[in-house]
Amino acid sequence: MAWAEKRGNSERPWRVKYMGGKLTRSGFATKQEALDWGRVQEAEARARRWNDPRKGDITVAQWIIEWSQGQDLAETTVQNYTYMIRAFILPHFGDRALSSLDALEIQAWEKGIRARGYAPSVAAKARSVFGTILGDAETAKRLASNPARKRRGRGRQDIHAAEDAEESLWLTEFEVLSAAERASMISGRPDEFVEIVLRAYTGMRGGEIRGLERKYCKLGSIRVECQLREVDGVFIKAPPKHNSRRTIPLPPFLTALMSDHVKRVPRGKCDCHGNDYVFRAQGGPHLGRTNFANRYFRPAVDGLPVPYKDRPRLPLLVNDQGRLVIRRGRVSREWMEDRAVACWRPLVEGATPHDLRHSHKTWMIGDGVPQVAQYERLGHKMAGIDRIYSHVAPEFRQQLLDGMQKRWERSLRARARKGPSSVPVLQALLEPYLGPWELSSQIPPIGGATILTMQTAQAV
Template identity: 35%
Template sequence: MGFAEKRGNYWRGRYKVAPGKHLTVADDQGRTIRFATKGEAQRAASEAENKYRRGDWRDPALGQETFGEYASRWYEAQDLAASTMQNYKRHIEEHLLPDFEDKALVGILRTDVELWEKKERALYAASSVKTWRSTLHLILEDAIDEGLLTSNPATRRRGRGKRAGRSRDRGPEKVITDALGILLTAERASLLSGRDDEFVAVVHKGYTGVRWAELVGMETEFARPGSFRVEWQLYELDTGELVRVPPKDDSYRTLDSPDWLSALVASHIARTKPTPCPCHGKTYVYRGLGAARTGGHQGAKLTDVARCAGVSTGTVSNVLNHPARVAEATRAKVEQAIADLGFVRGTVSEHAPHWRRNGFATWLFTPAVSGWYPKKAPQEARPVPLLGEPWPGVPSRGRNATDRADACWVPVAKGLTPHGLRHTHRTMMEDLGTEKVLMDERMGHIDGSVSARYAHVTPGMRRRLMAGLTEQWEAALDARLAMCPTSPVRVLNDLLRTRRDARELVLPG
């Protein structure tokens, strides 16, 4: 039974937790509670002893562990996917520890969390801050389960500031495009890269809605006639390593493919003849851009060859990759420079095994959709310099590229990102009246509602969607054909010619 003990001008409560061992009633910070009367102290001590016997008791001293100490212990106990562990590590180290590392767990107040969030929102996007607060909430919730806290200061109170909250959390409108926008973006990305791979990949992504990592991780064995199987993804860690992991949220799925898209990808595979990559030993549909220089190559670089031959790096690249495009005299000059300098290409493969998310978005996708290269120190944002012929313009490269240019691209969909093509695909399906159950299956989403349990995908739904996507694709080709009947991108030029011939066959006379 708890008892009261006189201490000078106040009373304290004492209770038994083991033979010969007594503790003092304390607050959440571990400080002794000073009672004004003996009765108050005795009642508090008896209540504390009863909690201890019921198993509800916790040592107040445990709450003095700092957030930094607990977060480190919490992180080490997690056993999650490498991508998730990386994200948690970044959230904790870059956004939570600077403000909460030295604070005792029990000393973190709701006002502290609100002030932290206000400061972060002044620097970062609202959606990002919301994610970091969710991580903080998760960590503190686990601290409650361990008996270190009694409440979670990162919990949002329902109904409080509701309207303002919705407005505050609202992010910028997501930029999307349409079927013609996908086609034009794919053409420009291919012109920027100097090969057909990017054209096929952008069209593939726009008409299937796959995630970026799923596209990069698409293995040739899963590109089948009439479908694509999403079985793996290649997730890029901060270290630059690409790890082969299951798709996000285990969203394994088979995506129906229109005949024309399956044929486009199959022709791409037959043309590029992909081989197993050195990092995973798997054969992927798409390869990276640029020569793979691994093993610490220290010899002459492509820029050295260009300088020695007095040509642009783009010309040297064409001699290496597309010699037929270069005049014979120029080609001979470049080949002599290569021999003189002892230039050696990438020793692993002609191209890097895989795209890098940042490189693809910065130097291919963003310039394709906006017509501008983004700001990248030390250079400011600048329009893509173009040689006006052939239409729609070929990027001017090398020394004095801007001075030699005579045109630039107008935006297709400024602000569109590679992930925006996923939103675009969903919107295209909505426009076609596709049933929600099929859209969720295709996007890899799970609808946990009771209604969704009774909805099932039928062959008729699949046929209607494939017919609708084919109609959108053909309309985009017709619109592109009306702009110009040819394209510098070989694969698109073939598609335009085939489409033109097909239309001429059905026209009267």
């Protein structure tokens, strides 16, 4: 039976003894408040639902150390959790006892992260990680309930609607071809052209592209067996996401393109894994996710270099031979503009390399490919009864390949109408679609001005 006693003259002087006097709790303002609290503890103990409140006296920082020792997570997940804990959770709650946490306080903390200029997805991720940590504290009987748990449907729905709208980017087949051509012009080699086309026409993830070994490139197919995860600048070989090992059939054009690429890339094993990878960085074995996007893909689709400190984002310039005018040494913008005749227009501003995977999914839907074949292609698993009763028939795969081949040929015809390419690998592909060339004046001479000439093509 619980009983209370007054100790001292502070604002909260009452202490309760409960569990036969074996346990005590101080800090109550009135005698009745102390008794009520002690009786609730004894009732919970009789119902076998009682959590020893002393276990909740551990601080959040101490519990995270204890909690992390029992986690078995992927390297990228550990990296994400570590960032959220270090940047958001520990600065605000690190020295707080678990038992002192309040749901309204955590809700205000999440709102404060957004108010500091972070994206709503970052704030939601921080709360999700905190909820996972406190959920395990609840399981370990250190908390009676999880104050970071967020009920479904609560919160501002307009924030989530805005996030969904940002995920709708995808590229047409002609935009993919143009982005691949531009990326190759930036890098000065065909590897980036082949990689972007491969991503768009297979739906492979970036880590799967980086981890593609020569031995898994067969004539007419690619075997996805592993991926290279980038964790703090270190590349770790791991199974594909969700263990989605699969064989991806290739349309005829991509079979020839990959065959030429594998022959062109010299054999060689990287020092970190001892494997012969098909796609490598210039001067190094691997190119990171951010480096590929910032150096090649985003400038290609935006027509502008990526933002960097206070550097102005000026359009990328092209000379009269269709080649990119690249700043070499300490040359001025005026020097570059004197040698340029045009600049790149944006293709799909804000697109990322992962949007090529979205594009592939969109293309399959447009070509009427059955859903079960779409899931197999992307390495997803169907849910429910469809997973058991749906199978990929050979004609489904053939329908998919035929659709991809038609899209590729359509993009080449559209590109041929714009003339030849300065990228050798693309120019060889355009040859069957290009007719004779002629020089025609577009501006008549006025007052002794030089006659400007422009090359035009007759596409077939």
